[in-house]
Amino acid sequence: MPIVGVIGGGQLARMMIPAAVALGIELRVLAETPDSSARLATTAIGDGRDIDAVLSFAQGCDVITFDHEHVPQQVLAAMVAAGVAVNPGPHALLYAQDKLAMRERLSELGVPQPDWARVHSATELAQFLADHGGRAVVKTPRGGYDGKGVRMVDDAHGADDWLADGPVLAEERVLFERELAQLIARRPSGEARPWPLFETVQRDGVCAQVIAPARGATQSVQSAAVAIATTVAHGLEVTGVLAVELFEATDGRVLVNELAMRPHNSGHVTIDGSATSQFEQHLRAVLDWPLGDTTPLAPWGVMINVFGGLADEQIASALGHQPSVKVHAYGKSTRPGRKAGHVTVIGDDLDDLVYRARAAAAHFD
Amino acid sequence: MPIVGVIGGGQLARMMIPAAVALGIELRVLAETPDSSARLATTAIGDGRDIDAVLSFAQGCDVITFDHEHVPQQVLAAMVAAGVAVNPGPHALLYAQDKLAMRERLSELGVPQPDWARVHSATELAQFLADHGGRAVVKTPRGGYDGKGVRMVDDAHGADDWLADGPVLAEERVLFERELAQLIARRPSGEARPWPLFETVQRDGVCAQVIAPARGATQSVQSAAVAIATTVAHGLEVTGVLAVELFEATDGRVLVNELAMRPHNSGHVTIDGSATSQFEQHLRAVLDWPLGDTTPLAPWGVMINVFGGLADEQIASALGHQPSVKVHAYGKSTRPGRKAGHVTVIGDDLDDLVYRARAAAAHFD
Numbered sequence: 189m190p191i192v193g194v195i196g197g198g199q200l201a202r203m204m205i206p207a208a209v210a211l212g213i214e215l216r217v218l219a220e221t222p223d224s225s226a227r228l229a230t231t232a233i234g235d236g237r238d239i240d241a242v243l244s245f246a247q248g249c250d251v252i253t254f255d256h257e258h259v260p261q262q263v264l265a266a267m268v269a270a271g272v273a274v275n276p277g278p279h280a281l282l283y284a285q286d287k288l289a290m291r292e293r294l295s296e297l298g299v300p301q302p303d304w305a306r307v308h309s310a311t312e313l314a315q316f317l318a319d320h321g322g323r324a325v326v327k328t329p330r331g332g333y334d335g336k337g338v339r340m341v342d343d344a345h346g347a348d349d350w351l352a353d354g355p356v357l358a359e360e361r362v363l364f365e366r367e368l369a370q371l372i373a374r375r376p377s378g379e380a381r382p383w384p385l386f387e388t389v390q391r392d393g394v395c396a397q398v399i400a401p402a403r404g405a406t407q408s409v410q411s412a413a414v415a416i417a418t419t420v421a422h423g424l425e426v427t428g429v430l431a432v433e434l435f436e437a438t439d440g441r442v443l444v445n446e447l448a449m450r451p452h453n454s455g456h457v458t459i460d461g462s463a464t465s466q467f468e469q470h471l472r473a474v475l476d477w478p479l480g481d482t483t484p485l486a487p488w489g490v491m492i493n494v495f496g497g498l499a500d501e502q503i504a505s506a507l508g509h510q511p512s513v514k515v516h517a518y519g520k521s522t523r524p525g526r527k528a529g530h531v532t533v534i535g536d537d538l539d540d541l542v543y544r545a546r547a548a549a550a551h552f553d
Numbered sequence: 554m555p556i557v558g559v560i561g562g563g564q565l566a567r568m569m570i571p572a573a574v575a576l577g578i579e580l581r582v583l584a585e586t587p588d589s590s591a592r593l594a595t596t597a598i599g600d601g602r603d604i605d606a607v608l609s610f611a612q613g614c615d616v617i618t619f620d621h622e623h624v625p626q627q628v629l630a631a632m633v634a635a636g637v638a639v640n641p642g643p644h645a646l647l648y649a650q651d652k653l654a655m656r657e658r659l660s661e662l663g664v665p666q667p668d669w670a671r672v673h674s675a676t677e678l679a680q681f682l683a684d685h686g687g688r689a690v691v692k693t694p695r696g697g698y699d700g701k702g703v704r705m706v707d708d709a710h711g712a713d714d715w716l717a718d719g720p721v722l723a724e725e726r727v728l729f730e731r732e733l734a735q736l737i738a739r740r741p742s743g744e745a746r747p748w749p750l751f752e753t754v755q756r757d758g759v760c761a762q763v764i765a766p767a768r769g770a771t772q773s774v775q776s777a778a779v780a781i782a783t784t785v786a787h788g789l790e791v792t793g794v795l796a797v798e799l800f801e802a803t804d805g806r807v808l809v810n811e812l813a814m815r816p817h818n819s820g821h822v823t824i825d826g827s828a829t830s831q832f833e834q835h836l837r838a839v840l841d842w843p844l845g846d847t848t849p850l851a852p853w854g855v856m857i858n859v860f861g862g863l864a865d866e867q868i869a870s871a872l873g874h875q876p877s878v879k880v881h882a883y884g885k886s887t888r889p890g891r892k893a894g895h896v897t898v899i900g901d902d903l904d905d906l907v908y909r910a911r912a913a914a915a916h917f918d
Contacts, residue, residue: 189884190865206571209593210824212863212882212894228574228593459575463877478873485850485899498577500555508843512828517577519554529577534850 189214190475193246195236196255197224199518199527200451200467203459205229207468213475217255218245225518226255239266246272253428253474254450257284258331275376275427275474276449283424284449287357288329294444297423299416301444302435303360309351314344316358325359326350335393362443364435368402369454370413373429373469373479374421381469381479383462385413388433388454394527395453397545399538400461400489405436412442420447429470431455453493453527458482460514460532461489486534490545494529494552497522506531506551513548528552554579555840558611560601561620562589564883564892565816565832568824570594572833578840582620583610590883591620604631611637618793618839619815622649623696640741640792640839641814648789649814652722653694659809662788664781666809667800668725674716679709681723690724691715700758727808729800733767734819735778738794738834738844739786746834746844748827750778753798753819759892760818762910764903765826765854770801777807785812794835796820818858818892823847825879825897826854851899855910859894859917862887871896871916878913893917 190213194201197219205228208215216231217224218241224230234241236259243266246252251273264278276284283290291304303320307313316324326347328337340361341347350356367388374380387402388395402409417432424430424447431452433445455466464472464480472479498517506515510533517529531548533541555578559566562584570593573580581596582589583606589595599606601624608631611617616638629643641649648655656669668685672678681689691712693702705726706712715721732753739745752767753760767774782797789795789812796817798810820831829837829845837844863882871880875898882894896913898906 202574205574205593209567209570209884210879210881211868212880212884214884215593228570228580463879472872475869477869478876480872481877483877503576504840504842507837507845511843512846512848514575514828515577516575519574519577519579 190251191216191249192471192474193218193249193252194226194229194255195242195245195252195259197221197226197230198255199225199520201226201229201255202518203451203456203516204467204471207465207471211468211471213471216245216249218242223521225520227519237263239263242267243270243272246270251275251474253470254281257281257449261285277425277427280424280426281449284447286329287327287332287446288355290447291357293424294420297419299419299423299444300412300441302362305358306355307347307351307358308355310344310348313341313347313351313358317342317344320360323361325361327357327359328353329355329357338393362435362445363438365438366402366436367445368405368409368413368434368436368442369398369452370417370432370434371429371452371455371458371466372414372417372421372432373466373473374426375473375479376427376476378422379479380418380421381482382414382417383455383458383466383482384484385410386454386457394493396493398454398457398489398491399542400457400484400491403538409436409442416442416444420444428473429455429466456516456530457489457491457532459516461485461534484534487536488538488541489532489534490538490541491530491532492545492549493527494531494549495525496528496552497526498529498552502551506548509551510544510548513544515548555616556581556614557836557839558583558614558617559591559594559620560607560610560617560624562586562591562595563620564590564885566591566594566620567883568816568821568881569832569836572830572836576833576836578836581610581614583607588886590885592884602628604628607632608635608637611635616640616839618835619646622646622814626650642790642792645789645791646814649812651694652692652697652811653720655812656722658789659785662784664784664788664809665777665806667727670723671720672712672716672723673720675709675713678706678712678716678723682707682709685725688726690726692722692724693718694720694722703758727800728803730803731767731801732810733770733774733778733799733801733807734763734817735782735797735799736794736817736820736823736831737779737782737786737797738831738838739791740838740844741792741841743787744844745783745786746847747779747782748820748823748831748847749849750775751819751822759858761858763819763822763854763856764907765822765849765856768903774801774807781807781809785809793838794820794831821881821895822854822856822897824881826850826899849899852901853903853906854897854899855903855906856895856897857910857914858892859896859914860890861893861917862891863894863917867916871913874916875909875913878909880913
């Protein structure tokens with residue numbers, strides 16, 4: 189029985205548990221706290237930035253993978269030096285950790301993305317603004333997620349605080365019709381399998397709703413998305429699930445917004461809506477096992493995130509009113525604004541599905 | 554977060570884990586050994602026949618349910634006396650534990666079943682044989698499962714060894730077209746939901762293959778099966794999943810063969826093939842939460858059991874050749890003839906699905 193170790197005890201590690209149970213994989217989790225979301229599979233408590241804790245955890249595992257991208261390169265390098273199989277590897281994870289490195293590498297690969305620049309000063313930012321209609325998105329290269337570390341700027345001094353710590357990434361503000369996500373899994377021996385293109389709705393920088401597949405996506409948009417994800421997966425030698433967040437620009441371009449090298453919020457719809465969920469596929473990929481069929485189980489799937497918390501009575505109430513909706517609770521204590529769970533429903537009639545998913549999610553308001 | 558305690562650490566307890574993870578239910582298992590199939594959720598090691606072990610385990614749980622039917626009535630009674638919620642309750646479980654009590658109660662409820670008799674002696678067995686064409690099925694009232702405790706008899710002395718221990722159940726040998734299984738879940742407040750009727754193929758008394766739904770079942774057979782399961786569920790006050798194993802007799806009768814009050818081998822196809830799996834439904838039912846939609850996710854589903862063991866290379870090989878087949882491994886050590894896992898595939902073309910399921914299962918031969 190293969191042993192997969194996951195660094196980080198969040199909901200992504202939690203949602204690997206069902207896939208591991210099905211495939212007879214032993215899942216071990218290095219969690220920050222004993223009461224983490226993935227506590228059922230937690231075998232060690234420790235900080236993913238602590239080399240000793242990570243090495244000791246990794247020792248008994250056949251492969252190490254991740255709940256998040258925040259394990260520092262020197263910790264990753266120490267694992268590799270100790271002979272631990274790490275998927276995705278440090279050389280790939282770098283591009284999920286450092287947005288400047290990612291933009292540089294994607295430019296080399298010829299992947300379409302917003303205009304961007306490495307900006308060291310307010311002067312350079314002023315130039316970028318002047319070249320892009322006076323507006324830019326500025327991002328810290330590291331540490332950003334769910335809208336953090338991202339800022340809309342129209343003033344050359346709008347990122348002075350961040351610039352004090354080093355260069356930032358300035359990006360063209362893309363006018364987009366909508367946001368899309370192309371998920372793909374790749375395994376070390378090279379096999380890669382995409383899911384259909386998903387449509388995501390972000391609220392305050394956080395994924396709020398996913399529609400699978402993306403409504404009315406043209407064949408050319410779908411092909412572009414798969415081509416981008418395939419190029420990135422192979423070009424960056426990603427192993428495991430890769431989520432490519434995309435803009436469908438008003439001018440028709442399909443551009444890479446962000447990358448994540450792990451199961452991704454936009455892919456939660458695959459748990460109930462795909463022959464192979466992103467969590468099962470991730471485990472298969474990091475073990476270098478053959479990948480599974482990614483055909484949808486129904487014409488449409490809708491996923492809506494739930495924030496704050498899911499009280500038992502709320503879960504029972506949602507289940508009672510919407511018997512076809514699948515409720516996923518992350519086992520977290522209640523905290524306003526925190527991703528606490530999601531609901532998914534699949535079927536034939538998209539309008540009806542959106543109604544039912546929203547109706548179910550409303551029980552948690 | 555509700556806490557469900559499961560007595561017994563077999564594959565049924567194991568397969569409750571994914572459903573518990575999704576619904577934010579804390580699952581605790583009282584397992585016989587530390588290396589049981591359900592070890593991930595095991596919080597106590599002990600014997601389900603040991604009152605102290607069971608009471609101590611039950612103390613911290615909101616409700617107790619079961620991986621098997623072998624917890625003695627005095628242990629169940631002790632839990633009830635201690636104020637523990639037990640689902641299914643002792644009064645229901647009795648009929649899953651004692652086949653004579655089951656036949657008596659189903660007769661009272663008017664449920665169609667094979668002719669049967671409580672037989673105390675070879676003389677009484679001789680009479681039953683004489684009345685039924687010289688052939689009977691003889692069963693020990695207790696302790697039988699997967700073909701054990703069941704014997705085909707055509708000689709009045711064919712059950713002398715069992716009769717030395719007390720009365721046995723003699724049943725008409727039903728000539729049947731095929732075996733069927735009607736699964737239904739019922740919760741304490743009375744709501745009950747059936748799944749579609751399944752067709753089962755037994756080999757040596759053990760479930761080998763399930764086709765969902767049963768091929769070409771007439772509306773009258775389907776209605777009869779649901780009516781029987783509903784009558785039994787309410788009549789016996791079953792809580793949780795009830796599996797009614799049925800004969801479709803050559804003379805057109807639909808007759809009850811056996812009952813199980815827990816998720817059942819014939820229902821494993823619901824994990825990948827139903828909007829709500831039998832494991833999720835069981836947890837919802839025993840918590841008295843509203844029950845889920847039991848609509849199939851595809852026109853057909855095929856489940857095939859795997860015996861012996863599932864080596865890692867075999868799993869990888871099966872996944873590689875059959876990317877749409879879902880493999881479920883029970884995390885058991887290899888032992889010839891032991892139920893070690895199952896494979897499921899769903900889709901539109903039954904012949905193709907049977908081919909694919911068999912092809913996948915063949916990797917484990």
